[in-house]
Amino acid sequence: MASMSFAQPFFKRALHTIPNPTFFFNHKSLFHPPSGIGICHLAQAVKGENGVLLKGVGGYNEEVKQIIEMAKRASLRREVLHTDFLTPPVLKDSMMLIEKLADVKTSVQGGYPEAERCRLSVGHPEALTTDPDIVAALSISGNFSFQPCSHGDFLGSILGTGIVRDKLGDILLQGEKGAHVLVVPELVDFLTMSLEKVGNVSVTCKKMPLIALEYEPPRTKTFKTVEASMRIDAIASAGFKISRSKLVGLISDGDVRVNWATVTKNNTTIKSGDMISVSGKGRLKIGEVNETKKGKFAVELIRFL
Template structure:
C-alpha cells in the first residue's frame, strides 16, 4: 500500500521522518522523543504508527489541552510518564506596569534565537502573565540568550509544569456537513459564510492552514488541520466521519470562542 496517497505531497518529508522513528523503535527497542509537533503532524504520526502492537505512541505538551505536543514513540514494555517528555516551562519576568506583551512578540523573539519552531511548545498568556514551553535540551540556551521580547527587557524563571496558566482559549465543538473537503467549502461550513466570501478570504491571503498561508481555494483539508481566518478566528478539524446519504462530508470540528 502506498502510504503517501493518504497525505499531501508537501508532507512527504515529514512522513519519511515518522516512518524512520517507528523503524528505529522497532529495531532498537528504545524510545524516540520528537520535537513539539503541530496537530496535523500529530495526526500523521498516529496514522503511521497506528495501533501497531509492538510500537506505541503518547502525546504530551506540558498540559492536557496543549496544541503543540511532543510525541514519545516507545516499545510496548515501557510505561511512560511526564518526565519522559523532557519539557521545561518558563515564565517571563518583566516590568508589567509599563509593558504589555503579545503572543506574536514572544514567538518572534523565540524564533530570533536561531532554533527550530519544533523546540518550543505552546505560548500561554493570561492577563499580564506570559509563559512558554520549551524542549528541556535547549532550556539552558534559551535562559542565557533570551533577554528581550520586542523592546522589553525580560528575564526568565523556570517553573513547575503544575504552575502552567490554564489556557483561556475555549473550543466549541460543532458538527458540520460540507459538499467537499476543499478549503473554501470548509471555511464556508465552519464560519457559516457564503462560498464566494470564503474564496475571497483565501485569495486575499487571509487564511492559514497549520500556520502556513494557503491561497488555493481547492486545497484539501484533512484531520488535525488548524484553519485560521483573519478576523474570524481559528477552527480545527477533529474528525472526518465520512459521507452522509446525500454524499456530503460529515465533519466534527472545534471553533475557538
C-alpha cells in the same frame, strides 16, 4: 547507545558534544543558521527481537513518514526515540499508523493535559516503561501592564533568537505577568540567557516546574455564515471579518494556513473540523456544515479569541 542531551547554552559549543549527528531522526537543527545537524534525544537501547513493521505509508506527508520510520527503528533496536513538537494533524496520523505496528509503545506529552502541540516518544515496550522527561517549561515575565503582548509577539521574539518552531510547544499567555512557554529541555539554558525582550518589554526568562503551569480553556465565539462555496477565501474572510481581496493577499504572502499547512491557492476547499489560522488574526475552526435548499452552505465558525 547511551542517552544524549543538549545542555550547552551556545550552539557552536554544542556541536562538539554530538559524536554522530547523522544518526538522529530529526535533521532540523535547534537553530536556523547551521544546517545538517540533527538533535534527537535517545534513551538506553535494549537488545531483543524485531517486531512486525508497517509497510507502505503512501498518501501521508513526509513528516508522518519519518515518524513511522523512527518507530520502526525503535522497535528493531528496542530503544526509545522522540520527535519534536508536532501539530495535531501530524500527531493524529502518526498515532493511527503506529497502532498497526507490533512491539511499539507510545507516549504523548505536551506539558499539560490540554496541550495542542505535543512531542511523541516511541519505543519497544521493554524500553519505554515510563514517560520520558522531554518537555520543559519556561516563565517569561515582565511588565506588560501598559504594553500588552499577543501570542504572536511572544512567538516572534522567541523565534527571533534563531530557534526553529518545532522546538516550541504551546504558549500560555498570563496577561500582565507575561507567558508560560513549553520547549524541548535542550533549549532552556539558551533561552534563559538569550531572550531579553518581547516587543518593547524587557523580560526575565526562567525555568519553571510543569506542575506550576497556569492555563485555562481558550475563549471562543461561535457564529454562522452562509456562503456559495467552501472555498477558503470565502469562509476565512467571513470568519475573520475581513474583505475577500485582503484575504487573497494574505494567502499570496503565505500568511494563511489550514491544519498548520500553508495554503497557496484561493480556491482551496475546506471542510468541517478544519482549523484555519491567519498570521496576526488568530485561529478559526470549521464546525458543522449544512447545505441549504438553494445549494449554498450554512457553516458554523468557531473563532478563538
